[in-house]
Amino acid sequence: MERKYEEWQQQLVKCIRCGTCRSVCPVFQVADNENTTARGKVKLLEAVSEGKLTLTTELQARMSKCLLCKACAAGCPSGVKTDELFLSARKALAAQNGLPLAKKLAFTGLTYRRLFDLGLKMGSLFQGIVFKDAPDGRGKLARIPLPGAGLGQRRIIPPLAATPLRSRLPEINKVASPKARVAFYTGCMLNYVYPDAGEAIVKILKAHDVEVIIPAKQSCCGTPAFTSGDYRVGRYLAEENVKLLAAGKYDNIITGCASCGAALKHEYGAIIEDPKVKQLWEELSKKIKDITEFVASRGIKQDLREVRAKITYHDPCHLVRGMGVSKEPRQLLQAIPGVHYAEMKDAAKCCGAGGTFSMAYYDISRTINDWKLDNAEETGATILATGCSACRMHITDGLGQRGSNMKVMHTAEIIAKAYGLD
Incomplete structure (x- = not known):
């Protein structure tokens, strides 16, 4: 055998x-x-x-x-x-x-960090050629079907940000009297698609007197590659990230995307082969914390601004089962004055995104997503909070398909609002 x-x-x-x-x-x-x-x-x-x-x-x-x-x-x-x-x-x-050519090329592109960055910046400039604004303003629709990218003409996707997060903020974000020094691993989605959420995370950390380093040379976490079976690319990205993050003297590595966090904290253990890098990862993995986990461990600030909203929460799979983070985001949301928190049924059930799954099996993923949205809408909430960019993207698409007024936000954006940092 x-x-x-x-x-x-x-x-x-x-x-x-x-x-x-x-x-x-x-x-x-x-x-x-x-x-x-x-x-x-x-x-x-x-x-x-x-x-x-x-x-x-x-x-x-x-x-x-x-x-x-x-x-x-x-x-x-x-x-x-x-x-x-x-x-x-x-x-x-x-x-x-092997893998389909589109995937093979996309994953290989992830290993060329500067080229990948340039490509997405150029994509931001010219995305209007391929995409048009969705009628409800939630995102973009493909002008023509793009089956190779898993995009039909009815799927709503978020636009690429005009300015990525790592271009918005300096690499070193100092505070007057630092109580801790952390690295913020932004990943791809917070950097290129949801930079406002990434900026909220940095503002929250600074409000807790934490110096924030955003390593400029960080690469994609590799999740799209290794979950598709491309361990060559997945391993390369994992080892590059571990070596980069282990080289800095950080108290913690903060993540704001569930898939990135689960990869850094757990899944790299099965990918990395180099014994020296594996040893570095074993120490580094103990420092990985989701932003809600980190803030909850330090205690939410007391002088909070009122946020008048009915909010429900969706547990991303990689956060609740991948990182074991579930109670922390709820505790933080419920501590905000003015928030009426409403727990949805089956909050920890998958929303149907699954990374590239929703591209390959869109109709199945939409049905699964509809169950999630039925439960969310039953709460009467106006805001659905979550901590995963892929979930946010997929749920926003679903809400747009059914004409719902519910808004999807990163939990950190709501906390930042309560801190008066929006």
Whole structure:
């Protein structure tokens, strides 16, 4: 038996076929096909390990029909690490069959940091050629279908910012009497798409007398690459980020995007191969904190401005199950005077984004998103707060599709408003 199959077997043998995963899998609840469940995928990988199946493109397609929301892993009574197992399978399948050309080019582009940065800045200037404003002003619509990018003409996407976050702010953001020194890992979305949320994070940290360093040479966290099976690019980006962040003397590494945070804190452990870099990561991972986690640990400021709004909260999968952060954003929101907090049903259930999943399987992801929005709208909230840029993008699209007036904001933007920093 090949080594990778031996690694799979450590997880495969734990599965008792109980089917608990069926009750928590959002994709199964839409597709109603056993192959979409964790149990079904485990059975397929078991057949591969026994030589009954091979690593075909058909199997690759079936393994890609998964949000990687970690709900099955969190709920498995036998402790099968299905999320890690499926990532390993995607790696093997990508190595065997390759990836679509568009993905291959996009992921390779991530390794050329300066070129990637220039490309998105140019994209911001010329995005009006390919996209037009959505009627409700929430974002952009493609002028023509862009199937290679997973964009149909009805999908609303946010525009690229005119000025990225790391171009707006200096690398070193000083305070008069620093109580701590942190690095802010912005990731791609907060830098290029939602810089206002990133700026809110920096303002909050400074309000707590924290000096904020925004490393200029940080790269994409690599999540899009390694979750698609491209571990060559994913590993390169992971190791570059670890070496960069470990070189600074920081009390903490602050993240404001759930996927980036989960990658830095946990998922890099299965990607990095260089023993020296792995050792650096093991120490660095202890310092990774989501912005809400960091603020909650220090205590929200007392002299808060009133924010009159009814707010509900969506738990991003990578924040609640990836980083174990759930109570902190709620505590902070509920501490703000004027906020009427309303908990939605199934707040921790996936919104259907799943990174590139929503591009490949838009209709499935939209159905899953509609369940989320039904629950959100039942609360009567005017604002939905969350801590993941991908969730924000997908939920905003869904709200636009149904003509809802609900607004989506990063939790940090609401806190900054209460701090009088908006």
